[in-house]
Amino acid sequence: MAEASLARVTKRFGETLAVDNADLTVANGEFMVLLGPTGAGKTTLLRLIAGLETPDSGKVTIGGSDVTVLAPAMRDVAFVFQQYSLYPHYTVFENLAFPLRAPGRRMGEQAIRKRVSEIAEMLRIGHKLKNKATQLSGGEMQRVSIGRALVREPNVFLMDEPLSSLDAKLREDLRVELKRIQRDLGATIVYVTHDQLEAMTLADRIGILDKGKLVQVDEPRTIYERPATVYAAQRLGSPQINLLPAGRLGLTPGNANAITAGVRPEDVEVGTPSGFDARVIAVERRGAEMIALLEVDGGQQVHALLDAHRPVGEGASLQIAVRPGAPVWFDGKQQLINA
Amino acid sequence: MTDQTIQRIASDTPDVAPRFVRRVRGLSDRAITWLFIGPTLAILLAINIFPLIWTVYLSFTNYRANQPGREVKWVGTRNYERLLGSEDIWGYLQATAHFVVWTMVLQVLVGFGLALLINRNFRGASFWTTLILIPMMLSPAVVGTFWTYIYQPQTGIFSYIIDFFAGTGAIDMIGSVTLAPWAIIIVDTWMWAPYIMLLCLAGLRSIPDYLYEAAEIDRANALQKFWYITLPRVLPFLMLAVLFRGIENFKMFDMVVELTSGGPGSTTELASINLKREAFEKWRTGFSSAFAIILFVTVFGLGNIYVKALNKVKS
Numbered sequence: 001m002a003e004a005s006l007a008r009v010t011k012r013f014g015e016t017l018a019v020d021n022a023d024l025t026v027a028n029g030e031f032m033v034l035l036g037p038t039g040a041g042k043t044t045l046l047r048l049i050a051g052l053e054t055p056d057s058g059k060v061t062i063g064g065s066d067v068t069v070l071a072p073a074m075r076d077v078a079f080v081f082q083q084y085s086l087y088p089h090y091t092v093f094e095n096l097a098f099p100l101r102a103p104g105r106r107m108g109e110q111a112i113r114k115r116v117s118e119i120a121e122m123l124r125i126g127h128k129l130k131n132k133a134t135q136l137s138g139g140e141m142q143r144v145s146i147g148r149a150l151v152r153e154p155n156v157f158l159m160d161e162p163l164s165s166l167d168a169k170l171r172e173d174l175r176v177e178l179k180r181i182q183r184d185l186g187a188t189i190v191y192v193t194h195d196q197l198e199a200m201t202l203a204d205r206i207g208i209l210d211k212g213k214l215v216q217v218d219e220p221r222t223i224y225e226r227p228a229t230v231y232a233a234q235r236l237g238s239p240q241i242n243l244l245p246a247g248r249l250g251l252t253p254g255n256a257n258a259i260t261a262g263v264r265p266e267d268v269e270v271g272t273p274s275g276f277d278a279r280v281i282a283v284e285r286r287g288a289e290m291i292a293l294l295e296v297d298g299g300q301q302v303h304a305l306l307d308a309h310r311p312v313g314e315g316a317s318l319q320i321a322v323r324p325g326a327p328v329w330f331d332g333k334q335q336l337i338n339a
Numbered sequence: 340m341t342d343q344t345i346q347r348i349a350s351d352t353p354d355v356a357p358r359f360v361r362r363v364r365g366l367s368d369r370a371i372t373w374l375f376i377g378p379t380l381a382i383l384l385a386i387n388i389f390p391l392i393w394t395v396y397l398s399f400t401n402y403r404a405n406q407p408g409r410e411v412k413w414v415g416t417r418n419y420e421r422l423l424g425s426e427d428i429w430g431y432l433q434a435t436a437h438f439v440v441w442t443m444v445l446q447v448l449v450g451f452g453l454a455l456l457i458n459r460n461f462r463g464a465s466f467w468t469t470l471i472l473i474p475m476m477l478s479p480a481v482v483g484t485f486w487t488y489i490y491q492p493q494t495g496i497f498s499y500i501i502d503f504f505a506g507t508g509a510i511d512m513i514g515s516v517t518l519a520p521w522a523i524i525i526v527d528t529w530m531w532a533p534y535i536m537l538l539c540l541a542g543l544r545s546i547p548d549y550l551y552e553a554a555e556i557d558r559a560n561a562l563q564k565f566w567y568i569t570l571p572r573v574l575p576f577l578m579l580a581v582l583f584r585g586i587e588n589f590k591m592f593d594m595v596v597e598l599t600s601g602g603p604g605s606t607t608e609l610a611s612i613n614l615k616r617e618a619f620e621k622w623r624t625g626f627s628s629a630f631a632i633i634l635f636v637t638v639f640g641l642g643n644i645y646v647k648a649l650n651k652v653k654s
């Protein structure tokens with residue numbers, strides 16, 4: 001395992017700026033998650049680390065050495081592709097064993113067999129080893145793809161939305177499993193997703209991507225509590241953070257540049273003895289908790305996250321307030337103001 | 340057509356349209372089904388199934404198509420016995436097998452090779468593709484005639500080039516007993532390797548890049564990439580192309596007749612050429628019917644075995 005880093009890396013495809021001057025260092029043994037909507041440049045960033053794309057400018061290093069122009073095979077990385085990339089006419093076993101059989105990595109047949117069945121058990125595809133890759137379900141194929149990365153012990157694991165095609169239950173199981181594997185191996189992983197829950201639960205640090213730019217790289221807690229930009233604030237938390245103009249709900253900034261307040265739904269208190277009059281427009285129950293969409297006088301809409309047993313129904317009128325000290329403030333350029 | 344125009348047409352032809360609709364409505368689903376299938380079935384029976392059965396019948400007789408008045412005698416399996424016992428016939432079948440096997444082998448090698456080259460998408464690749472495809476679009480008779488000039492020992496370019504590089508002196512491809520079978524194989528390969536290339540190209544184009552990228556990261560070498568990714572993906576296309584061309588070449592006639600007319604001696608007398616001689620020069624209709632049936636059963640049997648293998652590769 002080794003660290004990996006990008007220094008001022010830029011990649012264009014014709015007119016599109018896929019990765020814009022990105023600086024990113026992934027420490028040895030760190031689980032880095034790249035989060036961003038579709039088209040943000042997540043895949044491109046991974047491909048740059050893997051060597052499947054060459055940067056237009058900037059430097060890529062793995063384990064301290066400059067690999068910017070090195071071929072993918074020489075970088076010793078493992079890549080899980082967004083699409084399952086299996087050898088279609090070979091069995092699951094052959095697919096998993098393939099990376100171990102590559103030239104220059106001569107491993108005994110006995111050792112290969114052992115390693116493959118270990119990984120297959122872990123990913124719960126042990127009973128499918130004799131199946132051909134084309135005879136698997138989408139989820140099974142994806143697990144074989146993950147397995148093909150895990151059989152090796154590369155410098156860095158690069159994973160491009162590896163769990164996106166699995167059902168919710170399996171995704172949750174594999175998430176836990178992946179985190180455990182990463183801790184056990186001390187693996188360096190760069191993991192791409194647009195699922196914030198995955199990002200929050202897996203990451204040691206999250207990198208937020210916006211149109212090719214890394215807007216913030218920090219621990220999940222930090223990004224959640226002190227998002228560097230409005231965009232970063234919106235990427236984490238469900239429902240999304242409330243954005244309120246200064247002055248609304250009695251929110252007064254301590255800084256003249258502060259224009260917008262970000263208030264997390266759980267920081268909106270509902271049914272307070274004093275506060276602002278609001279009407280409940282919609283209620284969404286999510287099991288243990290519920291989300292209320294409220295409209296304050298003047299038409300401002302606010303989401304609040306409440307306990308499921310709170311007696312709040314649609315159409316009710318009540319009073320709300322923002323928990324003191326909760327808001328984060330952004331300036332006219334949507335940047336965080338450090339108070 | 341919009342609803343309005345349909346309505347307008349309907350009201351312009353007040354008598355015909357409703358009556359026709361009523362009549363069609365009066366038919367049952369079953370009747371309509373037969374109405375659609377019927378004509379096709381009739382044509383199929385008339386021009387495919389009936390002649391086949393008729394040929395089977397004729398193959399057991401001594402019928403001669405040029406003597407319609409003559410009494411037709413049932414001869415049992417005598418035609419078949421004579422065919423299978425004849426050294427000449429085995430010779431023609433052997434020549435055909437030689438032709439089919441070698442044209443397929445060479446065309447697969449050349450066609451697949453060309454497809455791999457063209458698939459590299461170098462500059463001008465589409466121009467070269469068009470150029471390579473030209474032979475395939477020519478008429479076989481033209482190709483045959485055209486190659487008789489190329490093969491001309493004194494003035495032809497083929498003999499000149501071979502002589503230039505190998506110093507063999509003038510060579511007569513068509514006149515030589517050993518070379519003539521290869522002469523027709525070369526021409527057929529020249530003409531039809533592009534077809535194999537085209538189908539292989541379709542297979543190659545269907546392979547997504549990320550498969551190769553994944554292999555690259557796994558440190559696969561070029562041979563492994565070919566073996567694990569390219570070949571399995573292209574094989575169904577390739578086998579289909581070979582099936583089409585193999586059946587065609589089993590029946591090969593026009594190009595070879597133009598080029599060698601079966602000669603010298605009967606070295607390039609393929610089964611279909613001999614069949615034509617028996618049927619329309621010697622007018623032994625019964626005998627040649629039996630020959631046709633034997634060829635048909637052979638192609639049909641081989642084709643079926645082949646299709647089974649193809650389906651296995653596909654799944």
Ligand SMILES: Nc1ncnc2c1ncn2[C@@H]1O[C@H](COP(=O)(O)OP(=O)(O)OP(=O)(O)O)[C@@H](O)[C@H]1O
Nearest residue numbers: 013016018036037038039040041042043044045194
């Ligand atoms: N090979 C390419 N040629 C041209 N443009 C490309 C290429 N690859 C990516 N792009 C463009 O670069 C941008 C970033 O693409 P990228 O695949 O990195 O997005 P992503 O964040 O992985 O999105 P998704 O979540 O949909 O996978 C997009 O605008 C895309 O259209």
Ligand SMILES: [Mg+2]
Nearest residue numbers: 042043082160
């Ligand atoms: Mg992507």
